[in-house]
Amino acid sequence: MFKFVNTLLIGITAGSINALMAIAMVLVWRSTRVVNFAQAGMALASVYIGYQAISITGSFWWGALAAVIGGALVAAFIEFAFMRVLKRHTHSGPIAAVAPIIATLGLLQIIHALVAIKWGGEDRLMKAPLSNTGFTVGGETLTFSPMKLAIVLTVIALLVIFSLVFQKTNIGLALRASAYAPEISRLAGIKVDSLHTLGWALAGATGAIAGLLQVTNGNGSFSPESMEFSLLLISGFIAAVIGGLESMVGAVTGGAILGIVTSFVLMYISDSLFFIAPFVLLILVLVIRPQGIIGAKAGRRA
Secondary structure: OHHHHHHHHHHHHHHHHHHHHHHHHHHHHHHHOOOOOOHHHHHHHHHHHHHHHHHHHOOHHHHHHHHHHHHHHHHHHHHHHHHHHHHHHOOOOOOOOOHHHHHHHHHHHHHHHHHHHHHOOOOEEOOOOOOOOOOEEOOEEOOOOHHHHHHHHHHHHHHHHHHHHHHHOHHHHHHHHHHHOHHHHHHOOOOHHHHHHHHHHHHHHHHHHHHHHHHHHOOOEEOOOOHHHHHHHHHHHHHHHHHOOOOHHHHHHHHHHHHHHHHHHHHHHOHHHOOOHHHHHHHHHHHHOOOOOOOHHHHHOO
């Protein structure tokens, strides 16, 4: 029973970080209709910005703030300087749908290279701001620690905030309108280009938080070649698709399911299936419910 509870808690924690990356991808999708594979590179750059700020100030929290702001600015710059220009040159024709996706894959590699040039390729260390020692219950020590609790609460808080923004505010309505019908939105006086930049900036900030939590949830070590950022991108994308690309609730649901499933596969079946399980889960969901668990209309209300 204790092993079961520990496995479940590990899955929830991993799923929460996956959910943050999924939320970041959903934010870009809902605001610009682009699947952003550069999100992992943006998260990596944000973590290094945070690391630099921590080195200067000696405070993780100032570093985290710098990472979030840096992530938002990097994402906004990418949308303004690259994606907007690309869209103007590929606004029609068969290439229009795939060009942004190809561009984000290229940007992912460019960001990795720039980070390596700026900070070098050696491993860096970022200490967790909270204890990673598990809570003790009934004389047994759980894997669930104050740091992991903070991760789960962060995801819940961001889900509530973004859901309220998209449901209850004019900005949220304008973001959705500019994504679904940009030309009509322009006729209605909505500044579509500015809103697209805002959507990317929100995703960049969210991805920065995901990157920070991914690093501090582990041993704190990271580098431009860290596999954890690639895994974060893959897991976030799979979680977003499983939950439904239209829904932030779906992103969190998909992240939780993915984290729990892979955790149980790792602990109870075989660690050799750890990398296969997410793709098997993805295929099953796409076969049974192609629109995702929180699909179509339900996703747009999230």
